[in-house]
Amino acid sequence: MIRFESVTKRYPDGTTAVDDLSFDVDEGELVTLVGPSGCGKTTTMMMVNRLIDPTSGRIFVDDADVSGVDPVRLRRGIGYVIQQTGLFPHRTVLDNTATVPVLTGWKRAKARERAAELLDLVGLDPGVYGTRYPDQLSGGQRQRVGVARALAADPPVLLMDEPFGAVDPVVRDRLQKEFLRLQATMHKTVLLVTHDIEEAIRLGDRIAVYGDGRIEQFDTPARVLGAPATSYVAEFVGADRALKQLSVTAIDRADLERPPFARLAEPAAEAVARLRAEGARWAVVLDADGALHGWVGTERLAGAGGTVADHARRMEAWIPASGTLKAAFSEMLKHDAGWIAVLDGRRFLGVLTPTALHEALRRTITPEERGVSRGRPEVDSVPTE
Numbered sequence: 001m002i003r004f005e006s007v008t009k010r011y012p013d014g015t016t017a018v019d020d021l022s023f024d025v026d027e028g029e030l031v032t033l034v035g036p037s038g039c040g041k042t043t044t045m046m047m048v049n050r051l052i053d054p055t056s057g058r059i060f061v062d063d064a065d066v067s068g069v070d071p072v073r074l075r076r077g078i079g080y081v082i083q084q085t086g087l088f089p090h091r092t093v094l095d096n097t098a099t100v101p102v103l104t105g106w107k108r109a110k111a112r113e114r115a116a117e118l119l120d121l122v123g124l125d126p127g128v129y130g131t132r133y134p135d136q137l138s139g140g141q142r143q144r145v146g147v148a149r150a151l152a153a154d155p156p157v158l159l160m161d162e163p164f165g166a167v168d169p170v171v172r173d174r175l176q177k178e179f180l181r182l183q184a185t186m187h188k189t190v191l192l193v194t195h196d197i198e199e200a201i202r203l204g205d206r207i208a209v210y211g212d213g214r215i216e217q218f219d220t221p222a223r224v225l226g227a228p229a230t231s232y233v234a235e236f237v238g239a240d241r242a243l244k245q246l247s248v249t250a251i252d253r254a255d256l257e258r259p260p261f262a263r264l265a266e267p268a269a270e271a272v273a274r275l276r277a278e279g280a281r282w283a284v285v286l287d288a289d290g291a292l293h294g295w296v297g298t299e300r301l302a303g304a305g306g307t308v309a310d311h312a313r314r315m316e317a318w319i320p321a322s323g324t325l326k327a328a329f330s331e332m333l334k335h336d337a338g339w340i341a342v343l344d345g346r347r348f349l350g351v352l353t354p355t356a357l358h359e360a361l362r363r364t365i366t367p368e369e370r371g372v373s374r375g376r377p378e379v380d381s382v383p384t385e
């Protein structure tokens, strides 16, 4: 969808901002460009919509060499979001959002209708905010309008230059989350510039880590964290990259343990005899469909009448099988639990323990990076069947 072929940009004063750059962004993919200040990220992005022309090399958008496309037409097909938002101060939020559709010939009423939809989509009530002017909004709200405006003409390509840079960390976190939710339905082809490695990891399907005018590594977040291509990349992603890795590593079903279980309808006396024979101190409690209900301690069942249902405790802590190790770990901490149930829909698949989490994390890091191999830590594990 976007292709850079040996692109170099040298400014008239001799600065080489971008040096022989080649990479592809696939259709529907979100690529983050990350690196320290002055490494050429913004220059790269501005060459896509021809705000800057390269000194040499070619850039293609949707198979068309952009140097042959009229810049005004080109820009109407590419949404552009910048940190300063670039909103027109004398236009209302609604009219700011409707700018591009109006420019491309939409009737004003239809464009405003579309703008209202977009504002709603980015979490701004058009009835409340539509008639305000940009200086009557908070920084985070202005950023949302910037995103809504870029999306208004439904361009297949979005360029975003530090779109969430000007807001505090709490608002940034929320905007990132909302943008990911939107992108999951929109599937735009996105180039996003950031200097923040955490943001690059969180948002990017792939990350381009910039050194000075060059890409040092172009890969998935998991690979950039797990196998940095150069010592520069390793340093840039930070000494705590193993922890960052948690947020991009999916749960592997092979890591799940199957603890002893009891059925809700099972008589307590039967369950306790069986569990004791297995040497189990507790069991996961499932309903007739295999869905997680909770757990029960063997001691609690001893000498008790009724069924397991009468004695089981509800278990609120669980995560979906599609979750990440970070989600698993944080749920475990939140509920102060020694294990976390993993569900596929309602179906109980097994539990993750701190030991399994640790093992999974170790596997994501190359042996050279791990240094001296250490044995399994002494962590209390769930008894297995």
Ligand SMILES: Nc1ncnc2c1ncn2[C@@H]1O[C@H](COP(=O)(O)OP(=O)(O)OP(=O)(O)O)[C@@H](O)[C@H]1O
Pocket (backbone or CB within 6 Å): 011, 012, 013, 015, 016, 017, 035, 036, 037, 038, 039, 040, 041, 042, 043, 044, 195
């Ligand atoms: N018009 C210009 N004339 C000369 N040099 C320029 C010009 N614009 C940018 N540069 C230089 O090109 C290099 C890359 O700049 P660019 O803005 O692309 O970096 P960046 O990675 O986006 O940085 P930041 O994160 O600070 O925005 C820098 O050394 C910058 O000083």
